[in-house]
Amino acid sequence: MTENSFCGCAISLTRTAQNPRARARPLPNSAASAPHFEAQSAAHSCCKMAMKLAYWDIRGLAQPIRLLLEYTGTKYEEKFYSCGEAPNYDKSCWFNEKEKLGMDFPNLPYLEDGGTKVVQSNAILRYIARKHNLCGETxxxxxxxxxxxxxxxxxxxxxxxxxxxxxxxxxxxxxxxxxxxxxxxxxxxxxxxxxxxxxxxxxxxxxxxxxxxxxxxxxxxxxxxxxxxxxxxxxxxxxxxxxxxxSGKFIKTPVNNKMAKWGNRKE
Structure with missing residues (x-):
């Protein structure tokens, strides 16, 4: 899911909530007495934001993370950065925003899960794995x-x-x-x-x-x-x-970025 399509989903939900025909009928006294936050929590759960994984448009360090997200059925969207061509291999698309992301150690790949931001590929893998008991049992x-x-x-x-x-x-x-x-x-x-x-x-x-x-x-x-x-x-x-x-989401190549001597081309 792209960032734009996700925003579209949020707008759609907002419009539905504002539609008078979509208003819920009065609840029975027993239901009306239930804490209001339970209904809010349920609504929030249904519309939980997808995680966002950001990395270069290659396999690299992000590929095991992508595989783990897919295996666990985790909703996520990807943000791709593209390295420039030789001889300079411009990376300004990343460097221009890395210090604005509010991270202690801004780096690629990074993962956003709501207000949680995780960097370092193995730390990201462990973060996802802990949610699904995939760090070993004994x-x-x-x-x-x-x-x-x-x-x-x-x-x-x-x-x-x-x-x-x-x-x-x-x-x-x-x-x-x-x-x-x-x-x-x-x-x-x-x-x-x-x-x-x-x-x-x-x-x-x-x-x-x-x-x-x-x-x-x-x-x-x-x-x-x-x-x-x-x-x-x-x-x-x-x-x-x-x-x-x-699927079309799977990245077979390139393996590495453009300045690499092997695996730097899309085949």
């Missing part, structure tokens, strides 16, 4: 979530350095070390369906994105890791995820 599951959340970020940062750095020079070294990193993730997953255990958690959304990007980068990289391939299949078979991936 102490062991929560420990595995904590470990993988940080290990996955290290893995992602290494890939980002490759994509945005001296790609041709560093690619051979990265490819040499990649099997070792993937084996660690494969061993950590073991025979589990999901990385924390029997139930999906928010780190599965992070790992799906990272593994999917790497099979785009090097299609044969998962050939020796059957459990990682099965994990990807399980994830894509989730009903809401499958529907999202087939």
């Amino acid at each position: 102490e062991e599951e929560q420990m595995r979530v904590d470990i993988l959340e940080n290990q996955a970020m290290d893995f992602r940062n290494g890939f980002a350095q490759l994509c945005y750095g001296d790609f041709d020079k560093n690619k051979p070294c990265y490819n040499e070390k990649l099997p070792g990193a993937l084996k660690q993730f494969s061993d950590f997953l073991g025979d589990r369906k999901w990385f924390a255990g029997h139930k999906i958690t928010f780190v599965d959304f992070i790992m799906y994105e990272l593994l999917d990007l790497h099979r785009m980068f090097q299609p044969e990289c998962l050939d020796d890791y059957r459990n990682l391939r099965s994990f990807l299949d399980h994830f894509e078979s989730l009903e809401k995820i499958g529907e999202y991936m087939k």
Whole structure:
């Protein structure tokens, strides 16, 4: 839902409330004696504002968040920022407004949920996951979530350095070390369906994105890791995820922003 269409919804609701024909008939004494705030609360619940996720018009750090929002059936709208073309890669669309957003640490991506504003991609994922009990149930599951959340970020940062750095020079070294990193993730997953255990958690959304990007980068990289391939299949078979991936909202490419050496084009 776009910002304009949401405003249109709000206007429509306001007009309905002002229509004399839409006025409720007098309530019986028993109902009339109920606290007025209950009716207001119910009306507010029905018209709860959608969350707003803001990021560049790429996959990047926002893709696991989008997947989690879709999986949980959360109403949200997206605000996209576009980086300029070479050689300057102008980002003024973001820098001109970042300090006006009223955030302690303004950054992309950010999430707005009513009056709540959250930055940092993992903090956003946890914020959404807590609402749906997707942070692990047992102490062991929560420990595995904590470990993988940080290990996955290290893995992602290494890939980002490759994509945005001296790609041709560093690619051979990265490819040499990649099997070792993937084996660690494969061993950590073991025979589990999901990385924390029997139930999906928010780190599965992070790992799906990272593994999917790497099979785009090097299609044969998962050939020796059957459990990682099965994990990807399980994830894509989730009903809401499958529907999202087939929709026009899903961003397949670009993966990275325009100054990157890999994944910077829409295909």
